[in-house]
Amino acid sequence: MEVSRGTARSAPFTGSCKLMLKKTIADTLAREHGTIIKRGASHAVRIALVFPNTYYVGMSNLGFQTIYRHLNARDDVVCERAFLPEPADLQDLRKSRTPLFTYETGMALGDFDIVAFSISFENDYSNLIRILDLARIPVLAHDRTSFDPIILIGGAITYINPEPLADFSDVMVIGDGEETAYRYIDQYIEDKNKPRETHLQHTLNLDGMYVPAIRKFSTDEYNTSIDQVAKQQVSSFEDYPAYSGILTPDTEFGETMLIEISRGCPRRCRFCAVSYVYPKFRALKPETILNLIHAENERLERVGQPKVKAVGLVSSAMCDYPYLDELCAGLDTLDIRIGVSSVRVDLIPESLLNLMLKTGLRTMTIAPEAGSERLRKAINKPISSEQILTGAERILTKGIKNLKLYYMVGLPTETDEDIDELIEMTKALSQLQRIHGVPGGKLRLSINPFIPKALTPFQWSPMVAPKEIKRKLNYIMKSLRRTPGVDVKHESLKSAYFEGILSRGGRELSVFLLETVRQEGDWKRAADEIGMDTNAYLGDMADRETLPWDFISTDKEQHRLQWEYRKSHGLPHRSKGVERAESRVLSPE
Numbered sequence: 001m002e003v004s005r006g007t008a009r010s011a012p013f014t015g016s017c018k019l020m021l022k023k024t025i026a027d028t029l030a031r032e033h034g035t036i037i038k039r040g041a042s043h044a045v046r047i048a049l050v051f052p053n054t055y056y057v058g059m060s061n062l063g064f065q066t067i068y069r070h071l072n073a074r075d076d077v078v079c080e081r082a083f084l085p086e087p088a089d090l091q092d093l094r095k096s097r098t099p100l101f102t103y104e105t106g107m108a109l110g111d112f113d114i115v116a117f118s119i120s121f122e123n124d125y126s127n128l129i130r131i132l133d134l135a136r137i138p139v140l141a142h143d144r145t146s147f148d149p150i151i152l153i154g155g156a157i158t159y160i161n162p163e164p165l166a167d168f169s170d171v172m173v174i175g176d177g178e179e180t181a182y183r184y185i186d187q188y189i190e191d192k193n194k195p196r197e198t199h200l201q202h203t204l205n206l207d208g209m210y211v212p213a214i215r216k217f218s219t220d221e222y223n224t225s226i227d228q229v230a231k232q233q234v235s236s237f238e239d240y241p242a243y244s245g246i247l248t249p250d251t252e253f254g255e256t257m258l259i260e261i262s263r264g265c266p267r268r269c270r271f272c273a274v275s276y277v278y279p280k281f282r283a284l285k286p287e288t289i290l291n292l293i294h295a296e297n298e299r300l301e302r303v304g305q306p307k308v309k310a311v312g313l314v315s316s317a318m319c320d321y322p323y324l325d326e327l328c329a330g331l332d333t334l335d336i337r338i339g340v341s342s343v344r345v346d347l348i349p350e351s352l353l354n355l356m357l358k359t360g361l362r363t364m365t366i367a368p369e370a371g372s373e374r375l376r377k378a379i380n381k382p383i384s385s386e387q388i389l390t391g392a393e394r395i396l397t398k399g400i401k402n403l404k405l406y407y408m409v410g411l412p413t414e415t416d417e418d419i420d421e422l423i424e425m426t427k428a429l430s431q432l433q434r435i436h437g438v439p440g441g442k443l444r445l446s447i448n449p450f451i452p453k454a455l456t457p458f459q460w461s462p463m464v465a466p467k468e469i470k471r472k473l474n475y476i477m478k479s480l481r482r483t484p485g486v487d488v489k490h491e492s493l494k495s496a497y498f499e500g501i502l503s504r505g506g507r508e509l510s511v512f513l514l515e516t517v518r519q520e521g522d523w524k525r526a527a528d529e530i531g532m533d534t535n536a537y538l539g540d541m542a543d544r545e546t547l548p549w550d551f552i553s554t555d556k557e558q559h560r561l562q563w564e565y566r567k568s569h570g571l572p573h574r575s576k577g578v579e580r581a582e583s584r585v586l587s588p589e
């Protein structure tokens with residue numbers, strides 16, 4: 001491989017502080033199984049795949065792991081990884097004026113053909129700016145020249161609302177990236193000796209590719225000629241299984257092999273992007289999953305490593321997975337621990353419960369989301385309180401020791417009575433645990449503010465003010481203080497409201513993001529500095545005629561969202577065929 005192409009941005013491993021960094025990375029790579037080190041032909045396209053957070057967070061991300069393996073599957077591509085350095089390393093980099101480099105070969109990001117970001121969380125947007133700055137690549141797309149790499153953005157955020165990153169990216173992959181990324185690489189190879197502008201023009205014509213500088217979108221006025229970008233879906237889910245190809249203890253899941261057994265969700269809870277942004281619910285066949293584990297075991301055996309010890313089944317709709325009994329029977333024959341995502345407590349089949357208990361799992365995660373039956377109906381998660389209690393009693397009696405419960409506060413139409421019911425439900429669960437559960441079992445409540453997400457029926461709903469959210473959280477914590485075995489936690493409110501702003505903004509937020517980085521993450525001060533009204537993003541959007549993410553949704557999808565919104569608020573439905581602009585007016589008639 002051409003480790004260095006001899007530019008000023010290369011050769012990072014020189015000087016004392018750089019040796020420290022080199023050692024950190026070398027130690028990290030030594031703990032990995034499955035690292036891909038490719039030499040690649042001289043004409044190979046070189047891609048730096050970047051996760052805009054630390055190694056620990058990035059390598060815990062299944063999408064990042066999958067696209068790394070997928071890009072390297074091409075002979076004409078060499079793909080290496082880079083992450084946001086830990087604070088101490090960050091200081092070293094800055095002090096030594098060393099541009100950020102990749103893990104595999106230490107090549108500076110600026111020397112790659114393409115720097116591809118895989119982004120899953122809005123709160124990582126400012127890290128993208130930090131990383132470009134550390135790599136000495138112009139942060140804004142319009143400042144880049146032919147001497148700079150193409151900055152490509154893909155990942156989960158492109159299914160929902162990628163517009164706040166428009167000014168920082170040259171190209172974006174909208175939706176499933178597997179096939180689209182290959183089409184883009186083919187185009188890149190074809191255009192290799194052409195001017196950057198010509199290449200961007202050609203990219204504009206590829207299905208699923210978004211070139212923000214060329215395809216402009218107005219957020220200010222209703223515009224019937226919005227250029228749509230068709231969100232991509234892989235032609236066969238079976239052909240592109242998502243699993244962690246690199247196992248390392250340095251992730252949230254340790255050396256657990258994660259496998260995405262299904263994508264999307266058929267349940268349509270009105271706050272949840274998973275159900276609305278994926279084109280449809282898709283599931284891997286059990287034999288595909290078992291074959292992946294066998295193949296990984298064979299690979300580990302070849303390099304003298306022990307077999308896979310644990311498998312994490314990733315699914316947003318575990319209990320809707322259509323072949324669950326068959327899969328459990330297959331996994332039961334392997335000597336491995338099994339972990340699962342959250343489950344519907346009323347739907348969990350005996351086969352999964354038994355398998356989890358047999359392999360030592362003692363904590364189960366369930367997500368009632370709202371405390372009362374009325375509110376669960378309004379958010380379209382119509383599970384009754386009785387079903388939750390009966391389901392909990394069943395799993396506690398079976399031997400599941402701890403329950404983790406996810407709730408939100410500030411959901412549309414929520415009242416204090418709903419909060420009271422949440423408290424009563426928790427007390428009832430605690431009592432069930434004392435009567436039927438394993439001694440010492442815990443109920444862990446994770447309660448976070450509702451954040452409205454683009455392309456869900458609640459995309460127009462406001463985020464409840466922080467003062468009110470704090471009042472509700474304090475009330476819950478105070479009311480449950482003396483209930484045995486109950487722990488209540490919530491995420492940082494500051495980060496929740498930052499996410500809220502970025503979730504529903506447009507490309508004008510680039511100024512805000514740049515200032516937030518300048519203010520070292522203090523987004524409130526950044527908003528004050530630039531005179532930005534954050535309520536424009538956190539408030540009610542029901543009277544907005546256009547939304548920044550309109551270009552990745554169809555009229556049909558928007559009508560469906562509007563129908564769901566009106567239903568949840570008990571508003572009369574409009575007849576089919578209303579004009580798009582009119583259909584946005586959501587207030588009562």
Ligand code: SF4
Binds near residue numbers: 265268316
């Ligand atoms: S919250 Fe869960 S059950 Fe509801 S739509 Fe989302 S993934 Fe499906």
